Amino acid sequence: MFWHRVSDFILKNRILLLIVIFVGTVFMAYQATRIQLSYEIARILPSNDPDFALYESFKKRFGEDGSVMVIGIETPNLYTLPVFNGWYALNQAIKKSDGVQNVLSAASLFHIVRNDSIKQFQFLPLVPQPPTTQAEVDSLRLKVANLPFYKGFVADSAGRSHLMAVTFDQKKLNTKDRIGIVLEIEKKVRAFGARHNIPVHMSGMPYIRTKFTGKVSNEMVLFMALAFGVTAIILLFFFRSIVAVLAAISIVGVGVVWSLGFLVLFGYKITLLTGLLPPLIIVIGIPNTIFLINKYFEEFSHHGDKIKALNTATEAIGEMTFFANVTTAIGFFVFYFASSPMLAQFGLVASLGVVVTYALCLVLIPIVFGYLPEPSSRQRGHLESRWVVSFLNWVNHTVHHRRRAIYAFIGILVIVSLIGAMRIQAVGYVVDDLPKNDPIYTDLKFFEKNFRGVLPFEVSIDTRQPGRVLTPQTLTKMRLLQREFEKYPEFTRPLSVVEAAKFLYQAYRGGEPKYYVLPGALEMAKVASYAPQMKGKANLFKGFIDSTSRYTRVSFQMADVGTVRIRELLTTLQPRVDSIFNIDRETGKRVSNGDMYDVRLTGSSSIFTKGNEYLVDNLKESVYLAVILITALLALLLRDVRTIIICSLPRIVPLIITAGIMGYFGIRLKPSTILIFSVAFGIASDGTIYFIARYREELRRGLSISKAITNTIHQAGISMIYTAFILFAGFAIFAFSTFQGTVALGVLVSITLLMGMAANLILLPAFLLSLDKRKSRKELLNNESAV
Numbered sequence: 001m002f003w004h005r006v007s008d009f010i011l012k013n014r015i016l017l018l019i020v021i022f023v024g025t026v027f028m029a030y031q032a033t034r035i036q037l038s039y040e041i042a043r044i045l046p047s048n049d050p051d052f053a054l055y056e057s058f059k060k061r062f063g064e065d066g067s068v069m070v071i072g073i074e075t076p077n078l079y080t081l082p083v084f085n086g087w088y089a090l091n092q093a094i095k096k097s098d099g100v101q102n103v104l105s106a107a108s109l110f111h112i113v114r115n116d117s118i119k120q121f122q123f124l125p126l127v128p129q130p131p132t133t134q135a136e137v138d139s140l141r142l143k144v145a146n147l148p149f150y151k152g153f154v155a156d157s158a159g160r161s162h163l164m165a166v167t168f169d170q171k172k173l174n175t176k177d178r179i180g181i182v183l184e185i186e187k188k189v190r191a192f193g194a195r196h197n198i199p200v201h202m203s204g205m206p207y208i209r210t211k212f213t214g215k216v217s218n219e220m221v222l223f224m225a226l227a228f229g230v231t232a233i234i235l236l237f238f239f240r241s242i243v244a245v246l247a248a249i250s251i252v253g254v255g256v257v258w259s260l261g262f263l264v265l266f267g268y269k270i271t272l273l274t275g276l277l278p279p280l281i282i283v284i285g286i287p288n289t290i291f292l293i294n295k296y297f298e299e300f301s302h303h304g305d306k307i308k309a310l311n312t313a314t315e316a317i318g319e320m321t322f323f324a325n326v327t328t329a330i331g332f333f334v335f336y337f338a339s340s341p342m343l344a345q346f347g348l349v350a351s352l353g354v355v356v357t358y359a360l361c362l363v364l365i366p367i368v369f370g371y372l373p374e375p376s377s378r379q380r381g382h383l384e385s386r387w388v389v390s391f392l393n394w395v396n397h398t399v400h401h402r403r404r405a406i407y408a409f410i411g412i413l414v415i416v417s418l419i420g421a422m423r424i425q426a427v428g429y430v431v432d433d434l435p436k437n438d439p440i441y442t443d444l445k446f447f448e449k450n451f452r453g454v455l456p457f458e459v460s461i462d463t464r465q466p467g468r469v470l471t472p473q474t475l476t477k478m479r480l481l482q483r484e485f486e487k488y489p490e491f492t493r494p495l496s497v498v499e500a501a502k503f504l505y506q507a508y509r510g511g512e513p514k515y516y517v518l519p520g521a522l523e524m525a526k527v528a529s530y531a532p533q534m535k536g537k538a539n540l541f542k543g544f545i546d547s548t549s550r551y552t553r554v555s556f557q558m559a560d561v562g563t564v565r566i567r568e569l570l571t572t573l574q575p576r577v578d579s580i581f582n583i584d585r586e587t588g589k590r591v592s593n594g595d596m597y598d599v600r601l602t603g604s605s606s607i608f609t610k611g612n613e614y615l616v617d618n619l620k621e622s623v624y625l626a627v628i629l630i631t632a633l634l635a636l637l638l639r640d641v642r643t644i645i646i647c648s649l650p651r652i653v654p655l656i657i658t659a660g661i662m663g664y665f666g667i668r669l670k671p672s673t674i675l676i677f678s679v680a681f682g683i684a685s686d687g688t689i690y691f692i693a694r695y696r697e698e699l700r701r702g703l704s705i706s707k708a709i710t711n712t713i714h715q716a717g718i719s720m721i722y723t724a725f726i727l728f729a730g731f732a733i734f735a736f737s738t739f740q741g742t743v744a745l746g747v748l749v750s751i752t753l754l755m756g757m758a759a760n761l762i763l764l765p766a767f768l769l770s771l772d773k774r775k776s777r778k779e780l781l782n783n784e785s786a787v
Helices: 002-012 014-032 050-062 081-095 134-145 177-196 205-239 242-265 274-303 306-337 341-371 386-401 403-421 439-451 472-485 497-508 521-529 563-582 604-638 641-664 671-700 705-736 740-786
Strands: 068-074 100-104 110-115 120-125 161-168 200-203 455-462 551-558 598-602
Touching: 002 014, 002 306, 002 341, 014 242, 014 341, 050 455, 050 551, 050 598, 050 604, 068 177, 068 205, 068 439, 081 100, 081 134, 081 161, 081 177, 110 497, 120 497, 161 177, 161 439, 177 200, 177 205, 200 205, 200 439, 205 242, 205 274, 205 439, 205 705, 242 274, 242 341, 274 306, 274 341, 274 671, 274 705, 306 341, 306 604, 306 671, 341 604, 386 403, 386 705, 386 740, 403 641, 403 740, 455 472, 455 604, 472 497, 472 521, 472 551, 472 563, 497 521, 563 598, 563 604, 598 604, 604 641, 604 671, 641 671, 641 740, 671 705, 671 740, 705 740
Parallel strands: none
Antiparallel strands: 068 161, 068 200, 100 161, 110 120, 455 551, 455 598
8 A cells, every 4th residue: 555655664764865865955045045025016917918028118218107206295384594594404425325316305406498599408506505594495385386386296386285205216116225324214204204303104005015015025934833832732731742733833844944945046035925935834734733743642542552553643644645746736736837936926826835845744743753753642632622522522413413404504604605795895906905094004195195006007108200209299188188087086287298388488488377287399309409318318208208219208197096997997098089180170081000109007006906806817717627626636536426516515605605704894805814724725625535545435435324423423523623723823923914915814714614624524424414314315226116
């Protein structure tokens, strides 16, 4: 028998196996020391996705759109001499920081002056040096008010809220250096706020990503410590042996080391998703040790032979836990087939971690316990725990005599849950995972309230002809596009070459605010003669127009309105944009192919929406695939259609109930919550397989189905209860996360697994007994017919 040979091999080659595992673990530990955090935006869309390709080409041409950190204050006293000079000093200090490209605020604005002697515009700072009198500050305030170009950017319409925009060096934006730069800026900003007693707010994609990265790093360490601590306490409560607990924890810890080593070997980094791997491996790996140790203690109680007990435990539990771990690994591995790189990385390493941890437990538990003293009667006391035995007696009685009540209760619960599940909404937000009182969230809302938001939304324009951007035709169409966007309160004022042209025309006409308009063709030609800075490779507007003047952009900022609303905006605006650029306004017909523009909506907000939708769809497919693959595994194991169907129901019912809970409690469908179903389904299937395997073992002994069910409930039930308790407590630690998605993952998986244990221990045997009763009735009818 295969598993008998495996058991013999492990116990006869203990030294060799220990050496191999030790060498492998040292190698993996070295790899784990090289692990890195990801400082880039999580890549969700595949490289061949057209929207992703467009966004990548946009970034190569104009740079990262999410490269601006914003600092905001709300005070009526900015234009008082002490506060303004403090704002000026902060601006200059940040600008000198390594990795900062530019800083824009009321203290660093420039204005444009027409110089007829050199036939060029001159860009001059409004504040060349700190003002020394209040009169200078008052004069500056009037000058800023006469420059419409800055309206809505450095101050709100009421003049009480003020903004400082910090642009990062593109080369350092997606590296570890960004964290130090952001923290240095944050320190200076908070010092300014404390000095002048003004609350400060910070946001923007670099700031949000830096804070998220820090939280991911801290939480990975926190959850590893909590997972080890919680499982150790529970194991100590069960086995009452510090040595046994340390052995089990250490073995699973080796599995964690291997999992982190796999991350490095595959070239992956720690993200919000892969950061969950260490505690997941701990929580999932511990049940393997419980099943093996329980069986070892049980066998030792029968005959008192330690080696024989270890041999029997390894043989029996090795087979059962093999299929159980395979189902769990499948639950993760299906993510590898998703087109999303982020999901594929998580799925591959998680599945490998589960399988390797299982193998380590199977090999090391019998070896380690072979060297440890024989278990005392006190350590084996949990096998006859009074409350566990009482509960299992109740389960056995209910399953045999109250099956109709079980089916009625489950039926009502499923119907109620299905109604709740229909109330689930699928929507995601950029800061969706943060609680409402988190500073990142509250600061973002400050900027949305006063400046309409800070999330990038871009319009990419390909005129298809070099030099065409600055033609009156193109500029007029861009102005019409901007007017279309003005109808939607989600967007800020735009930044574009149209706004630059208006600014230049105002300067050309002497600086009067009424001339902040797009000039006609003749006037535009005069303006262009004064502005060689707008053309060529050295143009001052290279962030908005390429060197060939073929490509340009219109940049907006927007509120974090959620993927549903952004999808509505994309669906509504794209046809209107096409109409503006490719429909002749006079004839109403599409322009000829040679005159057509390629205008596309893109930017971080658009990509986030597409990525979120793509991830949700991929996760749904992964759940379906996990159900199919695990059911196929059961078919291979059971080879009986009716039994397969019976075994499927206890695994699906908890998922339906969980979906109902999400609907009734307003938990939205998003990547972090869809992950619950695949993870929980894979783990819950372990209990089903373990129960069925033990049940079939009892049948092979010649027992009736009723007696086999009774024995299985009492023998398998102990490990199933303890395992469910471990899994519940292990996943519940995620409730301490600052990310709401991780909290939902922990709480809902914990609830689902408890319900899965109840379904496997009550609903599954009830179905098996009903099937037996139906078979008996059918056999009786056949016998009567034969008579």
